[in-house]
Amino acid sequence: MADQSQSIDHLIARLPDWDDNVESEASAVIDEATENGKLITNDAWNKKQWKETKKPINSARIEHLGNLPREEREKVGVAITTATSKLMIEHSHRCMECAMKKKLCVCDELRSMRPTDEERRSLNFDIAVYMHAKERYRASNTGKVLEKLYDAKIYVDSVEEDMRALQEAIDARKSRCCVLFPSNDSKTVEELRFESVLSRPSDPAVEEQRVLIILVDGTWKQAKRLQ
Numbered sequence: 001m002a003d004q005s006q007s008i009d010h011l012i013a014r015l016p017d018w019d020d021n022v023e024s025e026a027s028a029v030i031d032e033a034t035e036n037g038k039l040i041t042n043d044a045w046n047k048k049q050w051k052e053t054k055k056p057i058n059s060a061r062i063e064h065l066g067n068l069p070r071e072e073r074e075k076v077g078v079a080i081t082t083a084t085s086k087l088m089i090e091h092s093h094r095c096m097e098c099a100m101k102k103k104l105c106v107c108d109e110l111r112s113m114r115p116t117d118e119e120r121r122s123l124n125f126d127i128a129v130y131m132h133a134k135e136r137y138r139a140s141n142t143g144k145v146l147e148k149l150y151d152a153k154i155y156v157d158s159v160e161e162d163m164r165a166l167q168e169a170i171d172a173r174k175s176r177c178c179v180l181f182p183s184n185d186s187k188t189v190e191e192l193r194f195e196s197v198l199s200r201p202s203d204p205a206v207e208e209q210r211v212l213i214i215l216v217d218g219t220w221k222q223a224k225r226l227q
Contacts, residue, residue, distance in 0.1 A: 097144070099139040125213055126212050126213070129147065130215065166214075176209045181216045
């Protein structure tokens, strides 16, 4: 029982630093899960056992959060997913940045391959990754590669602070911002450039501003929802 209590404390401690209501709701779900069944013990870290330990959380989440507004429900869900993912990575001795086994981690190598400041200026664009919450601590996620290789900024969906920062980045670029995602009304780079020239007079200050390219990161189902 001591091991279980310790792990639950670790889980609650890893809840994102959001407003008090989200944190208290997430903690309540975790507390309820401990009453409905075995939650987490320090020896339960292989993949099959981990799925079993998450079942009480998922059932408690459905029961406890059903009456919350959708937006609030999503925030609490992301908080719990983030906390459980961080705990899983820590106990399985993986890299906290990329979630890969430490012997397979290439974070330092990727950072060493970043373009120089001069090279980045010549490229004239910045990259932002709009990431589904379930992808942030998934080992197979490739969006994190851009964070290390190109110093891309990652913004996680439903995380209030990230959503606010992403909107500020978009507002700052105005017409110098685009989303890279296939859709029926997608346009080529040349089409965007042509429309930009027609829609406004030439402004050297704007022309010199770096383009912000937003990449939507998730499974196809997740990405369509984000887009």
